[in-house]
Amino acid sequence: MFVVDETYDVIVVGGGHAGCEAAWASARMGLNTLMVTMNLNTIAQMSCNPAIGGTAKGHLVREIDALGGVMGRVIDQTGIQFRMLNRSKGPAVWSPRAQADRTAYAITMRKLLETLPSLSFRQDSVHDLIIEDRRVTGIRTTLGVTIRARAVVLTTGTFMNGLMHIGLKNLHGGRSGEASSTGITETLVNHGFVFGRLKTGTPPRIDSRSVDYSKVEAQPGDTPPSPFSFYSSGITQPQIDMYMTRTTEETHSVLKTGFDESPMFTGRIQGIGPRYCPSIEDKINRFADKESHQLFLEPEGIGTNEMYINGFSTSLPEPVQYQALRTIPGLEKVKMIRPGYAIEYDYFPPYQIRVSTETKTIRGLFFAGQINGTSGYEEAAAQGLVAGINAGLYCRNADPFVLKRSEAYMGVLMDDLVSKGTDEPYRMFTSRAEHRIALRQDNADRRLMEMGYQLGLVDEWKYKRMVSKRTFIQELFQLSQRIAVTPAQVNTYLERCGSTPIEQKVKLSDLLKRPEVDLAEISSQVQEIQVLMTNFDHSESYLPDAEIEIKYEGYLKRELEQIEKVHQMDGYPIPDKMNYDSIKSLSTEGREKLKRMKPETIGQASRIPGVTASDVSVLLIYLRH
Structure with a gap:
């Protein structure tokens, strides 16, 4: 057994989206960090859809960026189509999404990681953890190497005992063409952890040259494209269209011929799949009354002919997949x-971690990504960033970094995992965030960048620019409350935009609450706004954010009042070794759930399914006495 002389502060196991953010955060904070991954050429690989963002997921990416993470910056350099989703709805649910050049994304991420002097890399597979006195102290690899560290972050993705299914065939692997990893699950189980099996899947890839584009509908991106990162000056690379088509009744008939060889329907797959992203065979089985399902044809990059079929995830036999594809308009040839x-893999139900991502059983051991039961690059990256930050803080003997539900979608994600657990792949939705009016994608920098700056992840010039933006928005908000506009100033504009003209002076903030009134348009008519704008660089780009704050003032005020009540509940800590059996007034179900989940605060306890309001009251009385 070879022992590496150097002891690292943090070892990150895995080079996927969680691993990249964890390694970046730890190294940026100055910790001596090692990334161990099975293949250095697949760092930041997009195993499934080559896209970043989407509904609620885009919020996560903006928050990662605001805290100093890298996903937003990389997609801005490699995205080939950008869209802001849900524009027809309120700004709380506007979500950015970008199609990526898969190869360029991975290369760009690796180059960025390699700029960090305190980050080292090793190509190897970890099969064991060194655990002494309930504390992790290093790893052992399949090549017989022992490497010591003060903290370890596991970001194993779908590789732990991964098993791939195509029809009745199955192959051991963590991803197409790559081996699975073994040993870590067994080590953790020996130390008292509970594990389960989950399943995910991916659709077939096709040659874009074989598509009949006269039979599919082009889906252009936004013009101009909006960047993810608060630091990007704009998108400069070429942009391309995606395409939409649909399945047919014939498609469904062909797919049904393979049901008797479906690993899902025959019981060969034991893991639970994502309810919100079902396979095509699951769709036509569960929604038998639907005549067709939308499919999106998404190029995997500028320099490749490979195309991803979004909406056609399947594990049916290959001949059935091929025949079914040829019944779809535009794909006849x-x-x-x-x-x-489909792929099954091990995960560890997340009630076994804290909201810092550190495990409750082993000190210095952190879990991030699909090991916690989540699905998606963005959810993984968000956890990876939190894990990397907290691994670094752990090495410094500092308090953990914890985001509240009221502060970020990342806080909602971590609290959901720890308080509610998951027995299916967890995906973020805007509906999961009860404070989504306050947690918009546009204000992620104003909510979180100061935290990232204090952690050492955000450069000073970026932080100062955010402070300037925040100050401008505050001053413009106050100005709109103070000044009134006259009919002579604004009626010509109001008539042009289809809004009722005013007959007397009206406070600017009241006028801006009209949905059709645009702040950028009306600002040219108001001298006080023009004067204010001259005092701030980039002020024109800040106007949309300021407008949201003014238009939704009433909603935001009510939401902040609700947030304050939640903070009071989250302010009551629960001791680590709480003896729930000694509290006789708890309900039987509530007691069992509390013993299993081990909540850290009264707020967390109140969000555990099965814990009643009466149980929470009993806990509060007990803790006060």
Whole structure:
């Protein structure tokens, strides 16, 4: 057994989206960090859809960026189509999404990581953890190498005992063409952890040259495209269209011929799959009355002919996949590059971690990504950033970094995992955030960048620019409350935009609450706004954010009042070794759930399914005495 002389502060196991953010955060904070991954050429690989963001997921990416993470910066350099989703709805649910050049994304991420002097890399597979006195102290690899560290972050993705299914065939692997990893699950189980099995899947890939584009509908991106990162000056690379088509009744008939060889329907797959992203066979089985389902044809990059079929995830036999594809409009002569498949993998139910991502059983051991039961690059990256930050703080003997539900979607994500657990792949939605009017994607920098700056993840010039933006928005908000506009100033504009003209002076903030009134348009008519704008660089780009604050003032005020009540509940800590059996007034179900989940605060306890309001009251009385 070879022992590496150097002891690291933090070892990150895995080079996926969680691993990249964890390694970046730890190294940026000055910790001596090592990333160990099975293949250095697949760092930041997009195993499934080559896209970043989407509903609620885009919020996570903006928050990662505001805290000093890297996902937003990388997609801005490599995205080939950008769209802001849900524009027809309120700004609380506007969500950015970008299609990525898969290869360029991975290369750019690796280059960025390699700029960090305190980050080292090793290509190897970890099969064991060194645990002494309930504290992790290092790793052992399949090549017989022991490496010591003060903290370890596990970001294993779908690789732990991964098993891929295509029809009745199955192959051991963590991803197409890559081996699975073994040993870590067994080590953790020996130390008292509970594990489960989950399943995810991916669709077939096709040759874009074999698509009949006269039969599919082009889906252009936004013009101009909006960047994810608060630091990006704009998108400069070429942008391309995506395409939409639909399945047909014939498609469904062909797919049904493979049901008797479906690993899902025959029981060969034991893991639970994502309810919100079902396979195509699951869709036509569960929604038998639907005649067709939307499919999106998404190029995997500028310099490749490979195309991803969004909405056609499947593990049916390859011949059935091929025949079904050829019944879809535009794909009658399609060439399939590789079939879709399902993959089962080990995960550890997340009630076994804290909201800092550190495990409750082993000190210095952190879990991030699919090991916690989540699905998606963005959810993984968010956890990875939190894990990397907290691994660094752990090495400094500092208090952990914890985001509240009222502060960020990342806080909602971590609290949901720890308080509610999950027995299916967890995906973020805007509906999961009860404070979503306050947690918009546009204000992520104003909510979180100061925290990132204090942690050492955000450069000073970026922080100062955010402070300037925040000050401008505050001053413009106050100005709109003070000044009134006259009919002579604004009626011409109001008539042009289809709004009722005013007959007397009206406070500017009241006028801006009209949905059709645009702050950028009306600002040219108000001298006080023009004067204010001259005092701030980039002020024109800040106007949309200021407008949201003014238009939704009433809603935001009510939400902040609700947030204050939640903070009071989260302010009551629960001791680590709480003896719930000694509290006789708890309900039987509540007691069992509390013993299993081990909440850290009264607020967390109140969000555990099965814990009643009466149980929470009993806990409060007990803790006060």
